[in-house]
Amino acid sequence: MDQLDQLDRRRFLAASSALAAGSLLSRHAFAESRAQFPKDFLWGMATASYQIEGAWDEDGKAESIWDRYTHTVGKIKGAATGDVACDSYHRYREDIAILKQLNQKSGRFSISWSRIQPSGTGPANPKGLDYYSRYVDALLEAGIRPFCTLYHWDLPQGLEDRGGWPNRDLAGYFADYAGILAKALGDRIAVWAPFNMPWAFTYYGYGIGIHPPGRAEYGLFIKAAHTVALAQGECSRAIKAASSKATVGSAYSMAPGYPKTDSEADIAATARYHAMNNLYFLEAAMKGEYPKAFVGETPFELMGYKAGDDKIMKAPLDWVGFHYYTRRVISDAKNTGSAGPARFGTETESDAPDANGRDPYTRFHAIMPTDHPLTEAGLEIYPHGIYDLVMQITREYNKPIIEITESGCCYNDTPYDAEGGHVPDTRRIAFFRGHLSELARAIHDGARVRAYHAWSLLDNFEWTDGYTQRYGLTYVDYRSQKRVVKDSGLWYGQLAATGQL
Ligand code: IFM
Numbered sequence: 001m002d003q004l005d006q007l008d009r010r011r012f013l014a015a016s017s018a019l020a021a022g023s024l025l026s027r028h029a030f031a032e033s034r035a036q037f038p039k040d041f042l043w044g045m046a047t048a049s050y051q052i053e054g055a056w057d058e059d060g061k062a063e064s065i066w067d068r069y070t071h072t073v074g075k076i077k078g079a080a081t082g083d084v085a086c087d088s089y090h091r092y093r094e095d096i097a098i099l100k101q102l103n104q105k106s107g108r109f110s111i112s113w114s115r116i117q118p119s120g121t122g123p124a125n126p127k128g129l130d131y132y133s134r135y136v137d138a139l140l141e142a143g144i145r146p147f148c149t150l151y152h153w154d155l156p157q158g159l160e161d162r163g164g165w166p167n168r169d170l171a172g173y174f175a176d177y178a179g180i181l182a183k184a185l186g187d188r189i190a191v192w193a194p195f196n197m198p199w200a201f202t203y204y205g206y207g208i209g210i211h212p213p214g215r216a217e218y219g220l221f222i223k224a225a226h227t228v229a230l231a232q233g234e235c236s237r238a239i240k241a242a243s244s245k246a247t248v249g250s251a252y253s254m255a256p257g258y259p260k261t262d263s264e265a266d267i268a269a270t271a272r273y274h275a276m277n278n279l280y281f282l283e284a285a286m287k288g289e290y291p292k293a294f295v296g297e298t299p300f301e302l303m304g305y306k307a308g309d310d311k312i313m314k315a316p317l318d319w320v321g322f323h324y325y326t327r328r329v330i331s332d333a334k335n336t337g338s339a340g341p342a343r344f345g346t347e348t349e350s351d352a353p354d355a356n357g358r359d360p361y362t363r364f365h366a367i368m369p370t371d372h373p374l375t376e377a378g379l380e381i382y383p384h385g386i387y388d389l390v391m392q393i394t395r396e397y398n399k400p401i402i403e404i405t406e407s408g409c410c411y412n413d414t415p416y417d418a419e420g421g422h423v424p425d426t427r428r429i430a431f432f433r434g435h436l437s438e439l440a441r442a443i444h445d446g447a448r449v450r451a452y453h454a455w456s457l458l459d460n461f462e463w464t465d466g467y468t469q470r471y472g473l474t475y476v477d478y479r480s481q482k483r484v485v486k487d488s489g490l491w492y493g494q495l496a497a498t499g500q501l
Contacts, residue, residue, distance in 0.1 A: 035440030042451035043496035044106030048152035051460040055089035059127035062118030064154035069212035080466030100142040102493030110152035119158030152196040165224035175234035186243025197253040226303040229284035236315035247318035251405040265332035269364035288314030323406035327385040333357025377410035383434035390442040408455035423486035
């Protein structure tokens with residue numbers, strides 16, 4: 001029996017178990033499960049530099065904040081580091097060959113700033129540029145559109161030493177970096193996103209200190225967020241000045257918010273949550289202003305806002321990219337009183353610490369509910385949320401072109417000898433089937449979604465969880481660096497070939 005026959009058998013089992021676990025799929029999913037995606041739909045997969053590359057100090061690359069953090073005892077589960085990770089720096093051709101084998105049309109990757117400008121400013125490191133140039137060429141040779149994210153959290157440590165993102169000078173440094181990349185690669189890359197998940201890395205790194213640089217002060221977060229909003233605008237102009245074919249969009253983290261009750265207070269709190277977590281950087285780019293995320297006045301002074309910043313922030317996006325993993329339930333902080341200790345993971349969030357909610361400015365509680373089954377990373381599986389989110393952004397931004405920049409799940413399935421060494425990750429297939437049914441429904445209802453990127457091409461370094469969470473559609477044996485495409489990868493590859501769910 002060849003790989004694909006075996007896959008068909010396993011697909012049948014996966015489909016049956018998905019249907020049996022009815023709550024995995026929304027009520028609409030079964031009706032839509034034969035959905036046909038548009039012919040030119042871009043099926044893709046996403047990765048990030050620090051999570052896969054390794055080679056942390058090779059070819060002139062200097063330390064990033066994630067190198068510093070992972071080399072500090074006590075910060076990462078299992079004392080894991082990204083020093084080697086998936087060794088993709090050396091094995092990228094093999095990885096791109098997997099994308100090709102799976103009929104992918106879009107390869108979302110990120111660039112490590114400290115490979116390009118080791119200390120964060122100054123002349124480009126030719127070896128760093130050469131690596132990404134070869135990477136982009138290999139994608140194009142495989143018929144895959146390169147989608148470049150400029151920043152997926154690995155700030156050069158040299159810039160953190162100058163104050164990190166709360167220092168507004170970083171907006172200009174980031175624009176210089178973007179200009180270098182666009183000059184070197186802009187003849188081949190047309191799709192750029194400045195930041196991966198800007199709310200998350202500023203809040204986690206500076207607001208609550210669970211990611212590097214591990215600083216925890218609301219004022220630092222709101223300053224960092226403002227620098228990033230300025231940098232987003234500056235970056236867009238720098239890219240477009242250097243490359244006439246460039247389009248600039250985003251890779252925001254978004255999670256639809258649902259009010260806990262139908263009280264006016266909870267509904268208003270949900271609007272503040274949506275403004276802060278989903279729209280903050282989008283509004284900054286589209287309109288040059290911040291949305292109404294705060295109970296009182298916008299804390300301009302705290303963020304270090306200067307006259308004219310609106311013009312710097314404004315750089316309307318050509319398309320809107322965002323991730324979908326799960327949802328939130330929101331309540332007004334004063335309605336719920338004090339709650340347990342806050343607990344955040346990369347895509348999870350538990351209740352906020354006190355009666356002020358998450359902070360005294362936005363004053364809401366945001367929790368990730370657990371009414372539905374959870375992935376092995378503890379995220380609630382809620383396929384209907386991708387429909388709601390896509391339709392909400394479609395309504396609020398007058399039908400923009402949308403790209404889903406990440407969507408995926410952690411299941412720690414491993415190769416199984418009794419099935420010829422395959423990785424029978426049927427729960428991941430069920431996850432994608434459920435979410436893609438809902439996405440197809442959004443497209444049917446008028447949303448202009450042109451791409452979907454599964455997270456992730458490879459199992460990889462999952463931040464503070466180290467190597468304990470596997471999100472890949474390809475299994476990676478971290479001892480041998482052997483890659484095995486999982487059943488979900490084979491399934492997704494067939495979907496990419498036919499467009500038929
Ligand atoms: O691995 C991360 C990625 O870096 C950002 N988005 C969420 C993924 C899974 O947690």
